[in-house]
Amino acid sequence: MVLDKLGSGLKETFRRIAGLGIVDKEAVERIVRDLQRTLIQSDVDVQIVLGMSQNIKNKVLKEKPPKGMTIKEYFVKTLYDEIINLLGREKGKLGLKPSRILLIGLFGCGKTTTCGKLALWFKKRGLSTALVACDTHRAAAQDQLKQIGKKLDVNVYSEGKKPEDIAKNAVKKAKENVLIFDSAGRDALDRGLAKELKNLGKIIKPDEVFLVIPADIGQAARKQSEEFNKMVGITGLIVTKLDGTAKGGGALAASSVSGSNVLMIGVGEKLENFEEYDPQRFVSRLIGYGDIQGLLEKAKEAGAEETAKKLMEGKFTLNEFYEQLGSLQKMGSLSSMMNMIPGLSGGALAKKLPKDFLDVQEDKMKRWKFIIDSMTPGEREEPDVIKQSRVQRIAKGSGTTQAEVRELLKNYRQIKKVLKMTGGGKAFKRGPLAKLAKQFGLGA
Numbered sequence: 001m002v003l004d005k006l007g008s009g010l011k012e013t014f015r016r017i018a019g020l021g022i023v024d025k026e027a028v029e030r031i032v033r034d035l036q037r038t039l040i041q042s043d044v045d046v047q048i049v050l051g052m053s054q055n056i057k058n059k060v061l062k063e064k065p066p067k068g069m070t071i072k073e074y075f076v077k078t079l080y081d082e083i084i085n086l087l088g089r090e091k092g093k094l095g096l097k098p099s100r101i102l103l104i105g106l107f108g109c110g111k112t113t114t115c116g117k118l119a120l121w122f123k124k125r126g127l128s129t130a131l132v133a134c135d136t137h138r139a140a141a142q143d144q145l146k147q148i149g150k151k152l153d154v155n156v157y158s159e160g161k162k163p164e165d166i167a168k169n170a171v172k173k174a175k176e177n178v179l180i181f182d183s184a185g186r187d188a189l190d191r192g193l194a195k196e197l198k199n200l201g202k203i204i205k206p207d208e209v210f211l212v213i214p215a216d217i218g219q220a221a222r223k224q225s226e227e228f229n230k231m232v233g234i235t236g237l238i239v240t241k242l243d244g245t246a247k248g249g250g251a252l253a254a255s256s257v258s259g260s261n262v263l264m265i266g267v268g269e270k271l272e273n274f275e276e277y278d279p280q281r282f283v284s285r286l287i288g289y290g291d292i293q294g295l296l297e298k299a300k301e302a303g304a305e306e307t308a309k310k311l312m313e314g315k316f317t318l319n320e321f322y323e324q325l326g327s328l329q330k331m332g333s334l335s336s337m338m339n340m341i342p343g344l345s346g347g348a349l350a351k352k353l354p355k356d357f358l359d360v361q362e363d364k365m366k367r368w369k370f371i372i373d374s375m376t377p378g379e380r381e382e383p384d385v386i387k388q389s390r391v392q393r394i395a396k397g398s399g400t401t402q403a404e405v406r407e408l409l410k411n412y413r414q415i416k417k418v419l420k421m422t423g424g425g426k427a428f429k430r431g432p433l434a435k436l437a438k439q440f441g442l443g444a
């Protein structure tokens, strides 16, 4: 499988998010550290990893999730989007028209094989195609291409001694719509290779010059792509051997910041193992978007479960309220739970929940906790006893204002009222909530 390790590492990260009780700063940072490890093992450049980590933290910890999304879902979505962003820019598209294509790259990167893959690609799509064997450096190179041509039943032009002559002859003779030129590699992009490729370019006048990059060079793909582009000019990248390396993620991430677009990927030695590169599709296959959807569903249930438990007990004092403050998304889940209750059209009850409460900011939650901490156990159990003089005392003791204490009490009462309207604990045994409770494994 392509990028096995990266895929399983990322899946694990998503699973961890789904399993989170509370999505707070510490949890986000812990998960981002896991993610960093996974990416660095895949040879993604450290600077890129750090930039991505910062993006994720900023979004999840500082931005408000879009409406109707819990913070956990938002975390999952943010991570998913960032991975797509990391691994690619745009979807690769190989034009299906008469064209001359020159493949370049270092020794063993997969040029000759990719020539065959391209020929098959065009042939399958109805374009007459031929190969041109311009690699005269390695003795067996032309034979290799001829064998591929034979397999595909396409012409292979090889007449001439020097690469330039072979190209010239082919351009003159060939009638095929698509001409694919193989070229020689080197250990490094030296001046000899640059000169040879420039000369070939002058004769061929290629519509496309594709640099072939093997995924196993990881993050070095960036430098290689930039060097080739500067010296000879390229129109796109083909990343090969994605099937056989743990560094593929690094190679794709590096390619995506190199300024050239990855058009095609090689995912095996066979000529059929060749695909257009669509980062979005690639990532959804890598991680399994179906799996992610499932995780999102689970995340929702996990949050709702504890709230449901409390409701079942029919108890909702400031102590329960305090516990719920521990996690934003739980109250978000409460509102989505309300929405699910049959007979409460359009989530009418959810609408009655103080909107403020559902969007409580982390900072506010902290202050509310201080306030409740300053109350006596009796006040927490029986908040109705909190009158003006107590409000004053509590505000002073918690370092907050009286308005804040009153705001908290108001929110608490509103939520309690909503819970009463749903029948509280009793409704879980009979009535509309029973079905829901069962779904959470809480029903009788």
Ligand SMILES: Nc1nc2c(ncn2[C@@H]2O[C@H](COP(=O)(O)OP(=O)(O)O)[C@@H](O)[C@H]2O)c(=O)[nH]1
Binding pocket: 105, 106, 107, 108, 109, 110, 111, 112, 113, 114, 185, 240, 241, 242, 243, 244, 265, 266, 267, 268, 269, 273
């Ligand atoms: N696993 C795998 N091997 C590949 C892929 N592309 C090329 N190869 C192998 O890489 C080796 C070098 O390929 P070749 O086309 O001769 O490279 P060249 O020197 O650039 O022409 C060969 O053994 C190919 O079978 C690929 O996508 N996946």
Ligand SMILES: [Mg+2]
Binding pocket: 111, 112, 113, 135, 141, 183
């Ligand atoms: Mg070759």
